[in-house]
Amino acid sequence: MSAEQLTALLPIIAITATAVLVMLLSAFVSNHRLINMLSLLGIVVTFLTLLLVVNVAPVQVTPLLLIDRFALFYGGLILLSGAVVVMLSRDYFLDSENTRVRAAEYYILLLVAILGAMVLVSASHFGAFFIGLELLGVSLYVLVAYLAPSIGGRIISLEAGVKYLILSGVASALLLFGIALIYAEFGTLTFTELGERWRSAEALNGLFAAAGIGLTLSGVAFKLSLVPFHMWTPDVYEGAPAPATAFIATVSKGAIFAFLLRFFTTTGAFENQMIGLALALVAIASMLGGNLLALLQTNVKRLLAYSSIAHIGYLMVAFLAGATGYVGLPVVGEAVGFYLVAYFITTLGAFGVVSALSNMHGARDLDQLDDYTGLFWRSPWLATVLTAMLLSLAGIPLTAGFIGKFYIFTAGAEGLLWWLLAALILGSAIGLYYYLRWIVVIFKQPQEQGNQMPVALPLSVNMSIVLTLLALALIGLGVYPPPLIDLLQSI
Amino acid sequence: MISIPVEHGLLLATILFCLGLLGVLVRRNIIFVLMSMEIMFNAVGLAFITGGSRWQQADGQVMFMLVLTLAAAEVAVGLALVLQLYKKFKTVDIDVVSDMKG
């Protein structure tokens, strides 16, 4: 392995080292803050190593990993999100020393999950993909169920863990079976070779290859929670601790989508009509189904879960535009990249507020819509951030979400995907309803529920910083997106 | 060496896989559900081996090893959760975890 390749692996090594370090440390100390700080530091250092690697990229490290600007960009995104989640966890797991649930393992798992996600986005081979996916997945099972053994016990956390484990296991099996079939058909596991054979082989004329690609798609669709593979999403979102939910909603999905993008652009598989049709159907079903399911939802975590289903559906429109042949792949990459960044910021912000209002004690997070009544009058800043995030989810200007949606519109329009765009508009219109309903609740005047004066909510400095940064990023990208666009164009 | 046609291997794997899937879908005991998942993973392993043998490569077997690892990890976590479940509900019926809905 050359020095260059080693350099390229630096981020992955760094994050692994962090995980190991935290593991070692946790054997001796149980100071939550210390572990939290160390994790954060590790992530930040890893992020800094990315900047080093930019100069050597692209580097093919064994057939397994391709560290190019694409991988670095998404790696960076994952790390930043990870850092945010770590910071959110700090307050969420405050006072964990005094309970049966130690927070140390939580951070280890989180770091391993980040590692998995980073491997996932760098994968150029099914083997690496598989390893990354399962590193991410298995860590998540535990993260989701993390609060199950706590005193009193979060039963919903346990339930979510069990559900996620079983369903995700099934999905992994589907995915792997699909990969196995593809392998049996084409005899290679690297994406580039696969692409070459694919094109030369007159596109998928074997029964097993067709089934294989279908199964693989199904597995990916599950991870992205596209309709009809979506049903686990709300339950897992609801049961998992809020920071972990934020992580699942962003890193897990984002990494898979990045993989999808790389896989399909490298292999060109989605130019196949069958796949295109299947994906289009799934996308439409997700856009409409996700929004419809969220419509009257009163649990905000479930609401965000359904909304995320719809958002991945939107994202599929940009993705599918690439399949039409009218839109260049770089444009698709750009659109997807921008949308993901916006979606990351927004989702982290929204769950950030939820976790700021919740903690590990108690049977559930603060996730009932009613809990947010008059939030604006108790905690204006939290409410403002949340509102901004919701508006971004709804795709309203001044926020990054709007530019993201605009990107999808341009890609869709350029690709002449009118049906998909129609579904997008319809879905967005339905979606407005529940975002607005939440906003209405936030701004409800306190006088309507008795005469008690609103009590100001305490907000830690740490939280303020995170949320403020997210809000600034949201507005910044919404008002002046060129820097990010330039970055995406350089990939 | 008389090789078995690759289709036969894959067909067998498919049947095995479907059996596993069916098990997941219908068994109420969560232990059995986990076991059915194991069957699915093993079906995957079989398919990889078949593929490997078709192309005379080690890749398929390597992947099989990875699948085994995954299955082990999956079951480990799974059993831990089953334990918690049993502690809380004194049962291993999978339907006890259906509180969250709608």
Added chain:
Amino acid sequence: MVLVWLILILFLGGILAWLADRTRLADPRWIAIATILIDLLVLISFSLSSSSVTIAGQEWWATLDLPWIPRFGIHFILAMDGLAFLMLLLTLFLGLIAVLSSWTEIKKSSGFFHFNLLWTLAGVAGVFTALDLFLFFFFWEVMLIPMYFIIAVWGHENRTYAAIKFFIFTQASGLLMLLAMVALVYFNYQQSGQLSFSYFDLLGANLSGAPVFWLMLGFFIAFVVKLPGVPLHTWLPDAHTQAPTAGSVILAGILLKTGAYGLIRFCVPLFPEESVIFAPTAMTLGVISIIYGALVAFAQTDIKRLIAYTSISHMGFVLLGVYAFNSQGYQGAVMTMLAHGMTSAALFAFAGSVQQRIHTRDMREMGGFWGSAPKMGAIVMFFSIAALGMPGLANFIGEFLVLLGAFKANSWITVVAALGLILAPIYSLVVIQRIFHGKPLVPRDISDFSSREVLMMGMMMLITIGLGLYPQPVMETVGLVLQMGVS
């Protein structure tokens, strides 16, 4: 640069008002007034000193063109011509009225209220000056959000429903428009190789064919929702009824005008051929709005709801005028916009003050107010007869010119539209009858307009009379622009 300031002052003023309230340093109402006055001053002093530039065969008083998102050929283009100037003037003036009309109504978090109010105005000012399609859409939505808050937070009993309905209608149709914009830009890109959202670049785009018609429709629907035209109007009665007074004033006085402005500025010039084909349909929609709005208005017992439906009726004239494609139609449409801005704002301000006094909007619980509130009666009488198109007042000029122009374009449709002239007094006068005439049902003394309210109404009355008797300066200001659209 002054155009940026026009918008920025309002944005900053809004923030200042909020901060002032939170720190209890100053009364946000006065900050709002001061902000708007400064903005007015800037606008007027600018208009006096400006010299015009000609772009794309059209005269502009000022333009500003900065690169914004080069990836998509999006520029930050602001420009002002006569039409935009008038609309800005209307916006700021009614902004002032809005602040005055809610002077005592808003008890809770007045700072946040005025923040929203000023941001709405800023958004509207942006809409009236933006000449990059993307930027236009940007402002189009920006004005929506604070308005949504105004309704949702300070509205009346059914505010949530109204606010969400308002938002969904506008936003859903806005997305259609966005799609049409993007598609237009890309069609143009394919033909000319230039990716640009600039109005001036797209104006020359020579597209044709069936899809272009659909694009025009995308714009049209978004604007007609805002206008609003039947059958896309049903958000309006709810929003107007539930909004606080200032909200209703701004909604009726200004926000509806953005729809008409959009038609005039974008829909017709960007798609001249398609618009000509579409004109009979559009005019028919206008007529349906006129008649239908009037009929439904007459049935209402909630005063704000009634006024809201009359807005639909009046804005139908605008639709009719715009698609007449002649000077009379165009100038009539603009005059109607201005006139309707005054009358509807005044009537909503009145409705708001009545609600504040007797805590109901139900006209069945009113009656005989003239005795105790003659000033109020006289003023409302004035605006009612202005609304029914009394010659000598602004509305008449607008409606008359619209019908005159529309008659040339399509006589039969116009004859039906003229029936609106008969329906207008039916609902206008019934308001007077139910509220001011007759004997009071319950012996209830209603206090007359305060001097603040008289001042505010007086200003609007003067403008209504001025526009009615000497509209020529306004029409000349408009004229230069609208000649463009005449094909």
Added chain:
Amino acid sequence: MLNLLWLVPTFPLAGFLLLALCGLPKRLAAWVGVGSVGIAALLTLGIAVEFLGMPASEQVFRQTLWQWMSSGDFTATFALYLDPLALVMMCIITGIGFLIHLYSVGYMDEDPAFSRFFAYMNLFVAAMLVLVLGDNLVLLYLGWEGVGLCSYLLIGFWYDSPENGYAARKAFIVTRIGDTSMAIGLFLLFMHLGTLDIQQLMQSAGDNWAQGSLLPTLAAALLLGGALGKSAQLPLQTWLPDAMAGPTPISALIHAATMVTAGVYLIARTHELFMLAPEVLFVVAVIGVLTLLISGFTALVQTDIKRILAFSTMSQLGYMFLALGVGAWSAAIFHLMTHAFFKALLFLASGAVIICMHHEQDIFKMGGLRKRLPVSFWSFVIGGLALAALPLTSGYYSKHEILGATHVFARSGDTLWAVAVLGALITGIYTSRLIFVVFFGADKTHADESSIGLNIKLPLIILCVLSLFGGLIHVPLDRVFPLQQVLPHLAGTANALTIAAPFVGILIAYLFFYGKPELSEKVAANSLGKMLQRFWFSGWGFDWLYQKLLVNPLMWLVRANKKDVVDSFYHLIAWLIRLLHRLLSMSQTGRVQWYAAGIALGVVVIVGLGVWRQHLWF
């Protein structure tokens, strides 16, 4: 002096502003209200003297105030146009107007809304002046609508009672129907002739349109619609009787002397156009005849003193329309003038009676007032004589001219004339019925004239004089209208019949209502008489008909759609979406295996799709 023309409408307008904006004390309000019209009248007098002093061929004066609006090829200026026709109208408006204002000071003395009354009155005078002086049809329309507005305001002046408000709205809306027709006429004229300046319009109508062709017919018919509404002619006449709800001076000024004659003025003003449309002109004559007859019969059975006068006004307006229809333009205006005199007199006199009777208007509750109210009585007699057109009174001259012109009219002139004479007979009947019932017979009241002062009596006296001798005034309209080919001159039997008709009417009335009242009771008692009486009393059932035909369906439609049917469409969509939400939510059962089944379904669909496609390809 002519240059001060603009001041004539300006003074009343200023009076209005002053009264409306500053809460003047009552005395001052009276001075301002009456004074402004008085000054206008004086100015008019001065202008008239100078104007008539000019050579007849130069009797045209145009004063442009400012450009009102100009849009593309359309221009409307704020310009006044004075010609003899306008001058006559001006004199009537300011002259009679002044007298009625003066009268009102006494009549409205005890009303708390004294200055509001004068404000409206002044505004009316200003608007009416603009109407007659307007140089173009848009400006005329301004005045036209302005007087309509004032009419509305003044009918509903006593706003306490909902009936008054109803009457006011009815007046406004019914006339507005006509106005709309007129507005459409304006659009049509502009579209084809490119201008709305009256003089240019008439010029170019004559140049461009052939007589009897479609366009002038259409345009004239549309303008006629406006005239019918304003002048309460069939079929838009129903508002006028109800309009009597307003204070009596209003009835005198607006609903007798000036506003209701605006329709006549409009047709006279645009007579060139109407002459291009002989069919329409004939319709005008027929409508006039029908109206005069129908309202004459209606007046016969009314019991409200003001309603009788209202129907009589309609009837007299019918004569004017008849005159216009047969081309007797000057006669129409002449009758307009004399009618203004005597009808104003009658209304003011009835007002005096009403005041003295403490706001009792039912004539059958009066009686024998001849001695008690001498001024009112003599005013009524003189006004009644003029109304019935007895020889030597002013009404005689004008009506005679009309009947003469009708008689020689080429197209069914005989029939029209016969009906008109019948109308004259009926006029005689109802006029004298009124006088007999109110002033003769048994003394039923304790009324006296102590409550009316000089400011009421003086106008009455002046109007008496005018009613008697107004027929001697020569209306200087010879140059305005085309000369009539056949000079109207009745001779022989026709002449005799024409003169005799009112006498016969008076005789009949004397018989029925003074000599042998039991006769009238007998007639009224038999079933045919009862039916006729009811039918006539209701104004020939027009109100009933319109109520059933137009108002009720409209009201039904409006009420049915109060909730806005379009909205239910959106509610349906929302309902559907909620339904879908519920259905989909049901799929979210919470059971793991169900979720897994969902996944399996997805797999089957996607893989199935792939495999199926494969087979399709093979």
